[in-house]
Amino acid sequence: LYDTGNLKIGDTLTEGEKLHIKGIPSFSPELFQYVENGDPMKSKQLAKGLAQLTDEGVAQLFTQQFSGRKLIGTVGALQFEVIQYRLKHEYNATCIYRPADLYKACWISSEDPAQIKAFRQRKQRNMAIDKDGRHVFLASSSWDLNSTKELFPEVEFHFTSEF
Numbered sequence: 001l002y003d004t005g006n007l008k009i010g011d012t013l014t015e016g017e018k019l020h021i022k023g024i025p026s027f028s029p030e031l032f033q034y035v036e037n038g039d040p041m042k043s044k045q046l047a048k049g050l051a052q053l054t055d056e057g058v059a060q061l062f063t064q065q066f067s068g069r070k071l072i073g074t075v076g077a078l079q080f081e082v083i084q085y086r087l088k089h090e091y092n093a094t095c096i097y098r099p100a101d102l103y104k105a106c107w108i109s110s111e112d113p114a115q116i117k118a119f120r121q122r123k124q125r126n127m128a129i130d131k132d133g134r135h136v137f138l139a140s141s142s143w144d145l146n147s148t149k150e151l152f153p154e155v156e157f158h159f160t161s162e163f
Contacts, residue, residue, distance in 0.1 A: 026161035107159075
């Protein structure tokens with residue numbers, strides 16, 4: 001099946017049946033690093049490479065709302081090396097990693113849109129957007145996550161992207 005870049009891992013094709021499939025969930029990463037462009041002349045190649053690699057599921061890409069910095073989250077340290085290698089050899093782009101001292105990424109939801117708005121305003125320095133445009137809370141520690149849950153009891157924190 002020829003793909004012009006419209007299909008992603010987990011997509012389902014049918015001949016008219018109306019199906020509702022949640023898809024393949026993304027799990028909350030355990031390791032985080034900021035990613036910076038190693039060569040400003042190759043910014044398009046880096047952006048394309050990061051988008052395609054994260055679509056493949058190699059890692060997760062978040063954009064911090066407050067600063068606009070790109071953040072990569074993985075479940076293992078080796079994935080950072082794989083991304084660097086593939087960026088260099090497949091996209092002719094280089095990246096530099098900077099440490100990000102984060103504990104957990106949590107997708108958020110609430111029955112009350114006002115609660116999400118209040119949460120995002122109060123925690124704007126800890127908010128990011130994932131590659132699908134969903135809001136993610138970046139907790140700096142276990143204490144940070146637990147105290148935030150107590151402050152916002154009407155906000156739900158999810159550790160997978162499918163909820």
